[in-house]
Amino acid sequence: MKPIISxxxxxxxxxxxxxxxxxVCMALLPALAASLWFFGLGAAIVMLTxxxxxxxxxxAIAKFILKRERITITDGSAVLTGMLLGFNLPSNLPIWIIxxxxxVAIGIGKMTFGGLGCNPFNxxxxxxxxxxxxxxxxxxxxxxxxxxxxxxxxxxxxTPLSLMQTAIATGDASVLEQLPSLEExxxxxxxxxxxxxxxxxxxxxxxxxxxxxxxxxxxPVSILGTVAVFSTALHLxxxxxxxxxxxxxxxxxxxxxxxxxxxxxxxxxxxxxQLIYGVCIGLLTVVIxxxxxxxxxxxxxxxxxxxxxxxxNTYCKPKRFGEVKK
Amino acid sequence: xxxxxxxxxxxxxxxxxxxxPIREAALPKQAVFSMFQHIGAPAKPIVKKGDVVKVGTVxxxxxxxxxxxxxxxxxxxxxxxxVVIDASGTRRQAIFVDVNGDEWEDAIDRSPELxxxxxxxxxxxxxIINKVKxxxxxxxxxxxxxxxxKLSPPxxxxxxxxxxxxxxxxxxLTADHRLMLEHPEEILVGVSLIMKAVSVxxxxxxxxxxxxxxxxxxxxxxxxxxxxxxxxLKVKYPQGGEKQLIDAVIGRQVPAPPAIPISxxxxxxxxxxxxxxxxxxxxxxPLVDRIITVTGKSVSNPSNxxxxxxxxxxxxxxxxGGLPEDSGKxxxxxxxxxxxxLNLDVPMTKGSSGLLIMRNDEAxxxxxxxxxxxxxxxxxxxxxxxxxxxxxxxDKQEWEMAEGNDIVSCIECGSCQFTCPSHRPLLDNxxxxxxTVMGIIRSRAAKK
Numbered sequence: 189m190k191p192i193i194s195x196x197x198x199x200x201x202x203x204x205x206x207x208x209x210x211x212v213c214m215a216l217l218p219a220l221a222a223s224l225w226f227f228g229l230g231a232a233i234v235m236l237t238x239x240x241x242x243x244x245x246x247x248a249i250a251k252f253i254l255k256r257e258r259i260t261i262t263d264g265s266a267v268l269t270g271m272l273l274g275f276n277l278p279s280n281l282p283i284w285i286i287x288x289x290x291x292v293a294i295g296i297g298k299m300t301f302g303g304l305g306c307n308p309f310n311x312x313x314x315x316x317x318x319x320x321x322x323x324x325x326x327x328x329x330x331x332x333x334x335x336x337x338x339x340x341x342x343x344x345x346x347t348p349l350s351l352m353q354t355a356i357a358t359g360d361a362s363v364l365e366q367l368p369s370l371e372e373x374x375x376x377x378x379x380x381x382x383x384x385x386x387x388x389x390x391x392x393x394x395x396x397x398x399x400x401x402x403x404x405x406x407x408p409v410s411i412l413g414t415v416a417v418f419s420t421a422l423h424l425x426x427x428x429x430x431x432x433x434x435x436x437x438x439x440x441x442x443x444x445x446x447x448x449x450x451x452x453x454x455x456x457x458x459x460x461x462q463l464i465y466g467v468c469i470g471l472l473t474v475v476i477x478x479x480x481x482x483x484x485x486x487x488x489x490x491x492x493x494x495x496x497x498x499x500x501n502t503y504c505k506p507k508r509f510g511e512v513k514k
Numbered sequence: 515x516x517x518x519x520x521x522x523x524x525x526x527x528x529x530x531x532x533x534x535p536i537r538e539a540a541l542p543k544q545a546v547f548s549m550f551q552h553i554g555a556p557a558k559p560i561v562k563k564g565d566v567v568k569v570g571t572v573x574x575x576x577x578x579x580x581x582x583x584x585x586x587x588x589x590x591x592x593x594x595x596x597v598v599i600d601a602s603g604t605r606r607q608a609i610f611v612d613v614n615g616d617e618w619e620d621a622i623d624r625s626p627e628l629x630x631x632x633x634x635x636x637x638x639x640x641x642i643i644n645k646v647k648x649x650x651x652x653x654x655x656x657x658x659x660x661x662x663x664k665l666s667p668p669x670x671x672x673x674x675x676x677x678x679x680x681x682x683x684x685x686x687l688t689a690d691h692r693l694m695l696e697h698p699e700e701i702l703v704g705v706s707l708i709m710k711a712v713s714v715x716x717x718x719x720x721x722x723x724x725x726x727x728x729x730x731x732x733x734x735x736x737x738x739x740x741x742x743x744x745x746x747l748k749v750k751y752p753q754g755g756e757k758q759l760i761d762a763v764i765g766r767q768v769p770a771p772p773a774i775p776i777s778x779x780x781x782x783x784x785x786x787x788x789x790x791x792x793x794x795x796x797x798x799x800p801l802v803d804r805i806i807t808v809t810g811k812s813v814s815n816p817s818n819x820x821x822x823x824x825x826x827x828x829x830x831x832x833x834x835g836g837l838p839e840d841s842g843k844x845x846x847x848x849x850x851x852x853x854x855x856l857n858l859d860v861p862m863t864k865g866s867s868g869l870l871i872m873r874n875d876e877a878x879x880x881x882x883x884x885x886x887x888x889x890x891x892x893x894x895x896x897x898x899x900x901x902x903x904x905x906x907x908x909d910k911q912e913w914e915m916a917e918g919n920d921i922v923s924c925i926e927c928g929s930c931q932f933t934c935p936s937h938r939p940l941l942d943n944x945x946x947x948x949x950t951v952m953g954i955i956r957s958r959a960a961k962k
Contacts, residue, residue: 195942201525509923
């Protein structure tokens with residue numbers, strides 16, 4: 189026997205990239221079930237197209253353009269990007285638009301920077317924002333729920349977020365009476381993108397990720413807390429601003445706070461930094477939603493803070509052992 | 515339950531030999547004594563080929579203040595003064611003794627009777643420290659820092675309490691656990707001696723709660739020692755790290771170097787060291803043997819052996835059923851901080867707390883993936899450092915930035931690498947950076 193020589197530690201905890209990536213995918217399954225329940229066939233087509241094209245583009249770019257020997261589509265990160273992109277799209281979006289979105293997400297958002305671990309921005313968000321700006325009509329007309337066999341032919345309706353912005357713009361609080369009830373919002377019975385329906389299912393997935401130690405509480409709690417505090421203050425000042433619970437459960441807020449902003453690669457490394465990042469995302473989201481050009485501010489808020497992540501990492505260090513308070 | 519506040523991990527405990535009582539290992543045919551069994555200046559041989567030695571005879575004297583003498587652990591004849599490859603994989607000066615019989619120095623009291631502090635009222639601090647120094651005692655937890663140095667606080671600092679490290683947070687190792695179960699009284703007397711040596715009124719023994727039997731027994735025996743408190747601790751690695759233990763037991767954090775434990779009033783010693791101090795002071799017995807855990811998943815009889823220093827590891831593994839067929843790696847110490855050995859000819863030293871045989875399939879590292887910046891290494895680091903950053907800075911040879919990010923505070927516990935989902939060799943890189951930065955700091959100080 190010739191003993192193996194290596195430095196300590198000689199044991200490993202058994203965690204892996206796959207375990208984390210597929211863990212997040214698992215955590216998204218309850219929400220996926222909810223969107224299949226509410227949007228039927230359309231949701232299935234959008235999700236399958238998104239995942240399949242993201243995986244395909246990662247494979248094709250790694251093999252033919254970057255000419256890599258080790259192709260990493262099995263690590264789960266392309267599947268996850270595909271799922272997250274799908275969750276950010278309306279269920280009546282044509283296939284060709286989804287494919288363009290996936291190409292931007294994987295091609296520009298991820299592989300141009302060197303692939304897994306190197307991208308400064310969340311790839312799925314890059315894809316979504318590209319589509320939102322390039323195809324604003326298709327990206328902002330959401331079908332009504334429970335049209336099981338419908339796809340691009342589905343009838344569309346106003347979403348809670350557009351009602352909220354109308355109420356603020358007109359100063360007429362009675363518009364808010366058209367909002368779905370809080371119970372309906374919790375379960376997801378409202379229009380929106382695939383992952384913007386059931387708050388309950390998304391929170392269930394978040395609890396799973398916290399339990400499996402895939403993420404820590406810092407980012408989701410700081411985002412949701414900031415939005416809750418800010419929108420409560422606005423609601424108390426002027427009832428034309430919607431009830432904070434309606435704000436929290438509508439649009440992509442929970443999806444963004446728990447699944448998009450927590451993306452490992454593009455969020456800060458220290459807990460202190462994560463709290464700053466989360467609070468800023470929360471503030472930006474409320475500002476864009478209420479006073480910006482788009483009714484949904486979550487993706488822009490996260491995208492903006494992704495850009496600040498390196499800066500936060502440089503100036504916001506974890507508390508060193510024995511550090512003396514200055 | 516108490517524990518340290520920042521970071522930490524919980525590796526699989528694998529305490530295979532916890533129920534195996536301490537048994538005496540057979541004498542080796544030849545014992546080999548490295549002159550580098552401690553941190554500090556190497557010991558200087560004072561014997562030559564042909565000299566006859568007994569168990570307890572001084573064969574090498576301390577090479578300075580931060581150093582320790584070496585005693586023969588066997589009786590016989592010095593066959594040569596040569597070099598040996600020790601546990602660190604380095605060639606070291608060593609004394610080889612061919613064993614003949616088992617004759618002990620007359621001054622050593624080998625009877626099992628307990629000698630209490632009250633039986634020796636004449637003992638004072640200086641006598642105790644001198645005894646410890648002459649007995650060649652070093653930190654037996656594995657750090658091997660000469661014990662008398664720690665017992666002589668630098669001027670201007672004042673010890674307030676003694677903390678005994680009975681945590682044994684390394685997976686697999688059970689030597690300290692068995693020692694507490696089999697020699698609780700001797701340990702308590704040893705702790706009293708340490709307290710007397712540094713003249714403090716308070717002693718703590720920190721034990722992780724995966725050893726409930728030891729906590730129970732020590733608590734019961736400590737009733738008779740009102741100044742010694744047994745502190746059960748939550749199981750978390752690296753609780754046996756000196757700074758982590760002080761934080762866990764008395765809630766004080768030792769600041770970054772050059773601060774040392776005494777800066778917050780604590781003197782930390784390992785439980786095995788306390789036992790050795792008892793033997794040295796009360797029984798006049800120098801450090802010639804120690805308890806070592808010989809273990810591994812494929813080892814047929816994982817054991818805790820009381821073995822003479824200088825015994826080759828090959829003999830210890832033979833006493834536990836021999837080297838298994840599927841062995842891949844031999845580790846001196848535990849799996850988190852131990853060193854991989856070149857072969858089994860390496861002799862056991864004062865710091866040998868364990869001999870771990872890992873199977874071939876456990877011994878190989880996985881291929882590293884790219885860093886996904888998950889920050890799990892940051893959460894795991896018990897020193898509040900950023901391992902991902904330090905590893906990259908070391909790799910890019912950005913020494914100034916590495917220093918600015920406190921690389922010298924790294925205690926090399928390996929929690930970052932243990933936890934990394936991408937299996938990145940974080941600590942490998944950080945070690946290179948830490949060593950280089952420490953060298954830069956030293957040369958800067960020398961220029962001044």
